[in-house]
Amino acid sequence: MTKKQQETAENGVKESLADQIIGTLPEWITQLIQINNLIADRMGVVSTDFHCLHALHQDGPTTASVLAGRVGLTPGSTSRMIDRLADAGCVKRVPDPGDRRRILIEPTEEGLDRITTYYAGLTARTHGDLADFDTDQLRTLLRFVEAARDSASAEVDRLRSEPAQG
Numbered sequence: 128m129t130k131k132q133q134e135t136a137e138n139g140v141k142e143s144l145a146d147q148i149i150g151t152l153p154e155w156i157t158q159l160i161q162i163n164n165l166i167a168d169r170m171g172v173v174s175t176d177f178h179c180l181h182a183l184h185q186d187g188p189t190t191a192s193v194l195a196g197r198v199g200l201t202p203g204s205t206s207r208m209i210d211r212l213a214d215a216g217c218v219k220r221v222p223d224p225g226d227r228r229r230i231l232i233e234p235t236e237e238g239l240d241r242i243t244t245y246y247a248g249l250t251a252r253t254h255g256d257l258a259d260f261d262t263d264q265l266r267t268l269l270r271f272v273e274a275a276r277d278s279a280s281a282e283v284d285r286l287r288s289e290p291a292q293g
Contacts, residue, residue, distance in 0.1 A: 152275075166245040170238075171215045175200065176208050180217055180238060188221065188233035199287070217241070 128136070160174075167177035175198055182197040183189065195205040209232055212218040217238030223229035257265060 162249060166242070169245065170217065170241055172211050172217065173208075175204075176212050176215075176217075179205075179208055180212060180234060180242065183218065183232065183234040184239060184242065188231040190223075190229060191232060194232060199283075212238070 163177055164174050167174045170177070172180075178198045179194050182194060186197075191205050191209060192202065194200075194209070195202055198205075198208075200208060209218060209220070213220070215238070216235060218232050218234055220230050221233050223231050257268075260268065
């Protein structure tokens with residue numbers, strides 16, 4: 128086999144593997160959505176509320192308007208979401224130490240503990256799934272997940288900035 132033929136064959140394998148990965152992602156995402164919906168239901172909130180709690184867990188306390196942008200809600204919907212999360216004991220409103228006129232939304236220890244408990248099974252399974260990968264493979268997986276996250280975020284921004292086509 129010539130070098131050109133080897134490159135062509137290798138490109139075909141890479142394209143096939145990329146197609147398989149892309150083909151698997153929707154079902155994986157669907158399963159994660161189902162997990163999130165089940166956990167949100169058990170916590171007494173709706174899935175959008177749960178996404179808000181994740182955002183707070185990842186990024187720390189923030190304003191209602193920042194949360195609205197993170198989960199794609201209107202200010203009124205965000206206010207109701209924060210009320211539901213506060214009623215469920217998952218968040219609290221606190222004065223911003225840098226500007227006492229602003230209110231920050233902060234996750235409670237109880238809310239974070241509940242999430243950690245609900246995700247313990249998936250976290251353990253994922254650690255088990257990753258145990259057979261070597262360091263280089265894990266770095267590659269991390270690079271892919273970060274790139275895919277950034278691409279999805281860019282696509283959200285693009286879709287939000289364009290008029291809906293019907």
